[in-house]
Amino acid sequence: MRKGLHELVTRRRALVARCAAQREQAAQLAAAVQQPLRFADIAMEAGRSVKRHPLLVGTIMATLAVLGPARTVRWLSKALAGYSFTKDLRTMLRRA
Numbered sequence: 001m002r003k004g005l006h007e008l009v010t011r012r013r014a015l016v017a018r019c020a021a022q023r024e025q026a027a028q029l030a031a032a033v034q035q036p037l038r039f040a041d042i043a044m045e046a047g048r049s050v051k052r053h054p055l056l057v058g059t060i061m062a063t064l065a066v067l068g069p070a071r072t073v074r075w076l077s078k079a080l081a082g083y084s085f086t087k088d089l090r091t092m093l094r095r096a
């Protein structure tokens with residue numbers, strides 16, 4: 001009976017070691033695909049945003065076509081600064 005128990009313990013140790021090696025291998029494989037999957041997630045979210053806001057995308061495309069990329073970037077930076085200022089001003093007024 002002790003021989004059978006000893007064989008079971010030995011087999012269990014070997015299986016536990018094999019599982020640990022397989023977990024390590026799976027972790028390495030997962031790390032290798034993590035970056036491409038992250039890019040796919042970002043692309044999918046961008047697609048969903050375009051689907052939810054087609055008017056916004058059309059407006060951006062029309063602005064790019066009319067103004068050109070350089071003027072559009074300048075205009076957007078000014079618009080963003082104005083939005084940020086307005087947002088901060090509203091926050092300050094609410095506190096007062």
